[in-house]
Amino acid sequence: MPKWFMPLAGVNAVMFAAAPFIIARADYEATMGLVQKIFYYHMPSASMFLLSAVICGIASARFLFGGSPRQDRLAHAAAELAVLFGAITLVTGPLWARKAWGVWWAWDVRLTSSLMGWMVAWAYLLVRKYGGPGSDKLAAGLALFGMANVPFVYISVNYWRTIHPKTSVVPTLPADMGTALWFSFVCFLLLFTLLLRLRVHLEEQRARLDALYLSLDE
Amino acid sequence: MLKQTAKTRRHSGIFGVLLAVVIGIGVSAQQPQPQPAPPAATDEFVPISQLPPQDQLPAAPLLIGAYAFVWVALFGYLLSVGRRLTKVQTEVERLDAQIAKGTRA
Numbered sequence: 001m002p003k004w005f006m007p008l009a010g011v012n013a014v015m016f017a018a019a020p021f022i023i024a025r026a027d028y029e030a031t032m033g034l035v036q037k038i039f040y041y042h043m044p045s046a047s048m049f050l051l052s053a054v055i056c057g058i059a060s061a062r063f064l065f066g067g068s069p070r071q072d073r074l075a076h077a078a079a080e081l082a083v084l085f086g087a088i089t090l091v092t093g094p095l096w097a098r099k100a101w102g103v104w105w106a107w108d109v110r111l112t113s114s115l116m117g118w119m120v121a122w123a124y125l126l127v128r129k130y131g132g133p134g135s136d137k138l139a140a141g142l143a144l145f146g147m148a149n150v151p152f153v154y155i156s157v158n159y160w161r162t163i164h165p166k167t168s169v170v171p172t173l174p175a176d177m178g179t180a181l182w183f184s185f186v187c188f189l190l191l192f193t194l195l196l197r198l199r200v201h202l203e204e205q206r207a208r209l210d211a212l213y214l215s216l217d218e
Numbered sequence: 219m220l221k222q223t224a225k226t227r228r229h230s231g232i233f234g235v236l237l238a239v240v241i242g243i244g245v246s247a248q249q250p251q252p253q254p255a256p257p258a259a260t261d262e263f264v265p266i267s268q269l270p271p272q273d274q275l276p277a278a279p280l281l282i283g284a285y286a287f288v289w290v291a292l293f294g295y296l297l298s299v300g301r302r303l304t305k306v307q308t309e310v311e312r313l314d315a316q317i318a319k320g321t322r323a
Binding site: 034091092201206208209212213 | 275287307
C-alpha cells in the first residue's frame with residue numbers, strides 16, 4: 001500500500017467522527033425538520049455512487065479497447081463501490097422520503113433510474129463472479145451502460161416532473177447547511193478514494209496470486 | 219311459419235326478462251345510497267409540527283436508522299475487504315515461500 005494511505009485513513013476517521021457534530025449544528029429545514037439531516041449523508045453517498053459508475057465505465061472502456069488488466073482491476077473495484085454507495089443511497093433516501101413525502105418509495109424518474117444503475121452494478125459483479133471465461137469483457141460492456149445511465153440520473157429531476165428535489169437545491173443552501181454538506185461530501189470523497197485504492201490493492205494481490213500459481217504449474 | 223312465430227315469441231320473452239333485469243339493476247344503482255359523513259374540512263394550512271400526535275410520524279427513528287445503516291454498511295464493507303486481503307496475502311506469502319524453497323532445492 002502507498003505511504004499516504006494510513007495517514008489519510010486516520011484523517012478520514014477523525015473527519016467522520018466530527019461530521020455528526022457539524023451536521024447537528026446546522027439549522028433545521030423549515031418544513032421537514034429533523035429528518036432533513038439525512039440529506040448530509042444521502043447526497044454525498046449518491047454522488048459517490050455516480051462517481052464510481054463513471055470510473056467503472058471509463059476503466060471498462062479502456063480495458064475493452066486497450067486490453068489493460070490494470071484498468072480491468074480498477075473497473076472491478078469501482079463496481080463494488082457502486083454497489084456499496086448505491087445501497088446507502090437507496091436505503092437512506094426512502095427513510096427520508098417516508099417522513100417528507102409520506103411514502104417509502106415512488107416510481108419517480110430519479111429513483112427508478114438510480115435503482116437501474118444500482119442493478120447494473122450488481123449485474124457487473126455477478127457476471128464477473130459466475131460468467132466463466134470471457135466474463136471480464138462481458139461485464140465491461142455492462143459497465144458502459146451503467147455509465148451511460150449516470151447523466152440521465154443527474155438531469156432527470158430537471159427535465160421530468162418529479163417529487164425529488166432538483167439539482168438547483170444544493171447551490172442555494174444557507175451557509176451553515178452548505179458547510180455541513182460540503183464537509184460531509186469531502187468525508188465521503190476521501191473515504192471513496194481510500195476504499196478504491198484498498199480494493200484495487202486486493203485485485204493486484206489476486207493477480208499476483210494467479211501469477212504465482214501459474215509459475216508453480218510450469 | 220307457425221314454428222318461426224313461436225321461436226320469435228320465445229326470443230322476445232327472454233329479451234323482455236333481460237331488459238327488466240338490466241333496468242332493475244340500473245334503477246337500484248341510481249337510488250341514493252347513504253353516504254358516510256365527510257371528514258371535517260380544514261380551511262387553513264396546518265404545519266406538520268401542529269398535527270395531532272396520532273398523525274405525526276417521529277423523525278428520530280428514521281434519522282437514527284439512516285445514520286446507523288451508513289455506519290454499519292461502511293464498517294461491514296471495510297471488514298469484508300480486510301478479511302479478503304488478509305486471506306490473499308497469506309496465500310501469496312505461502313506460495314512465495316514454497317517457490318523460494320523449490321528454487322533453493
